[in-house]
Amino acid sequence: MVKPMTLPDARRGRPRDSRVHEAILTATVDLVTESGYAATSIGAVAARAGTGKDAVYRRWSGKAELVYEAVFTATESAPVPDTGSLTGDLTALVEALLHEFTAPAAAAALPGLLADFAADPGLRTRIRSHFLAPAKSGLADVFERAARRGETSSAVPVDLVLDTLAGAVFFHVGLVGESAAPELAGRLAGLVVRGIEVR
Amino acid sequence: MVKPMTLPDARRGRPRDSRVHEAILTATVDLVTESGYAATSIGAVAARAGTGKDAVYRRWSGKAELVYEAVFTATESAPVPDTGSLTGDLTALVEALLHEFTAPAAAAALPGLLADFAADPGLRTRIRSHFLAPAKSGLADVFERAARRGETSSAVPVDLVLDTLAGAVFFHVGLVGESAAPELAGRLAGLVVRGIEVR
Amino acid sequence: MVKPMTLPDARRGRPRDSRVHEAILTATVDLVTESGYAATSIGAVAARAGTGKDAVYRRWSGKAELVYEAVFTATESAPVPDTGSLTGDLTALVEALLHEFTAPAAAAALPGLLADFAADPGLRTRIRSHFLAPAKSGLADVFERAARRGETSSAVPVDLVLDTLAGAVFFHVGLVGESAAPELAGRLAGLVVRGIEVR
Amino acid sequence: MVKPMTLPDARRGRPRDSRVHEAILTATVDLVTESGYAATSIGAVAARAGTGKDAVYRRWSGKAELVYEAVFTATESAPVPDTGSLTGDLTALVEALLHEFTAPAAAAALPGLLADFAADPGLRTRIRSHFLAPAKSGLADVFERAARRGETSSAVPVDLVLDTLAGAVFFHVGLVGESAAPELAGRLAGLVVRGIEVR
DNA sequence: CATTAAGCGAGACGGTACGTCGCGTCTTTGT
DNA sequence: ACAAAGACGCGACGTACCGTCTCGCTTAATG
Known part of the structure; x- marks a missing residue:
């Protein structure tokens, strides 16, 4: 990478x-x-x-x-599974995130890693293109599928959803507790799906 | 403190x-x-x-x-304002969070600080009681007011909302961009209010 | 020093x-x-x-x-002994030199030390004032005593004598053999005393 | 070589x-x-x-x-010139030494070179056979010629003379001053010729 | 009012890690 | 087989912080 x-x-x-x-x-x-x-x-x-x-x-x-x-090596090849529903897709996505961040090495490395990346402008740029961009395009794929299914209308705030999902996962893993509740993925996905409901 | x-x-x-x-x-x-x-x-x-x-x-x-x-010294005394509506209250709360984390010193200190706290069990405990607990009780107050107003039903997933809001704010400030969009607070609050399923 | x-x-x-x-x-x-x-x-x-x-x-x-x-710490306080004759004084002086340079630590350190000192202008200056100058003044004392005894005429080439004695000692110890012949001091002193004979 | x-x-x-x-x-x-x-x-x-x-x-x-x-490449073939007198021969010899050691590269290399040679027993042996032995045989030739001329008696301390001359030259070049006095060769040769007691 | 215990600026102390450099050897691809 | 290039394990370099300690000196509250 x-x-x-x-x-x-x-x-x-x-x-x-x-x-x-x-x-x-x-x-x-x-x-x-x-x-x-x-x-x-x-x-x-x-x-x-x-x-x-x-x-x-x-x-x-x-x-x-x-x-x-x-x-972080397994992440790259995440193929964004198609579960047939937006909620299912997002749940799978969040589960993948949780799984990745909860792995022993990742959990141990994450906070320090983020600190070092944040401190260096070059690394900051790098992590954005190597981590944020793929995640965003993965999310975009999921929402495109949902739009084709008729689950969502056109304008979906992808950035906001990314902030919400990734932020919640990191916050939970990094600060709240080392043991992530197994149902967290589904609850987060549900909250977001309802939340972006365009009336 | x-x-x-x-x-x-x-x-x-x-x-x-x-x-x-x-x-x-x-x-x-x-x-x-x-x-x-x-x-x-x-x-x-x-x-x-x-x-x-x-x-x-x-x-x-x-x-x-x-x-x-x-x-972080101003945070403590955050009085949780009453704006008359759940969405308004949450928007104000997120705005306060954003304001606090976007301050130059805070933005510069946050990632490294989190890393050091995460690495030390003692500090981890301390930050939970000094930062997480007040935030959670603040949120609980807000939701209690909303329940009194009849805006929400009984069971609100306060922990999930906290993860979502605080996580999104930190993620946005720490990783996405140094300049936080001013409308972020309202959009986040809206997403959450809709998302916690109370219609 | x-x-x-x-x-x-x-x-x-x-x-x-x-x-x-x-x-x-x-x-x-x-x-x-x-x-x-x-x-x-x-x-x-x-x-x-x-x-x-x-x-x-x-x-x-x-x-x-x-x-x-x-x-090299014992050297400093060398008081230049008065043996009663120029040859005796010089022999004692060379013996002191030999004794100092033949000590295990000194013999092991000398060549590398000289190389490092020679490579650095600052150290070069330092060694001249701390090592060469005292030796020269010691020699000058010896020759002054000899002049008072009437053993030598006025103009004695102190620098030349210093080059000869110190150079011979270092050369012998550093290059020729680790075991310095015990009679070396006397032979060197003799050679020099005869050599400076001002006719 | x-x-x-x-x-x-x-x-x-x-x-x-x-x-x-x-x-x-x-x-x-x-x-x-x-x-x-x-x-x-x-x-x-x-x-x-x-x-x-x-x-x-x-x-x-x-x-x-x-x-x-x-x-050091020019040294080998030094032919030991015959100037007609012991003092002249020695002066020439010392001048050759001085000339060789004063060359920019030689002066820069000598101290470090000596240190490395001194530190390694194998190199030590090598330098003795390649540098010391030829010099000694050159000196021996000079004194043989002098004996044939009747300038010296039989027993000349060749080793002592070598220590004196080579040591003085190295000491002067390496420690005293980068600029060698031009008359040094003659003065040294004179000192030695007088010093070896042959009247 | 003298005592006294702690605070204070300064900097030495034993550690540990840094990132670089040179050593002398090894392993490639091209002659 | 030699050559250029450069990776390799090793170990030393001199610097920077860490958190503790020892100095001489204030500075108040206490006996």
């Missing part, structure tokens, strides 16, 4: 060892899960992966980018 | 200088606003305030608590 | 702990003796001394200055 | 490119002259020479050997 930092002519010199790549990612996930984001240092990751720090810095520019790539 | 860390016999020896207290808080707000949460160190705060680091540690146990107290 | 790096108002704040000072110097001498100059790192010195690296950098600006002070 | 590290069956595969060899030596001399010995790294030499680091390591075992060969 995050691209290689430099593309030095592609095929000159020794190629990067993919086993090193994966050892680093695995070590990162393990450390974040065990010790939390703050206590995870690049040096510790390298040591656990059996590499030098340079091998890490050669691929990622810092802890935030490394952890982001290590922890 | 955060109490003095120890109460050594109450009144023996030299009392704490309140000017030091305020100099530290002012320096904290300034530094957070100028440089961000991560780049704000206790040492820098002390230097800017013209004090020693001990004067800080004597009053607060760490950066998170210091910044929390320095940045 | 090498002065403290900064004199921060002398009596403000916590004073430096002299036990730390000595622990560092001891650790330095030990490490240089055991592992050599190149293999002696600031970090290793600090670890062996049971301090942090800062405690070292606070007092010395680098390895060269630290090792110099740790290894 | 320093031999190639391995002779792999003499002539199998592609022969080494002599232009690479010279490019490396040139780059080494340039870098040492410009930046000093310590700041000269194998990587920098390779980059400057337009080669890879392996091309360097294939020919020399490390920085010390590389710089030694790059900087």
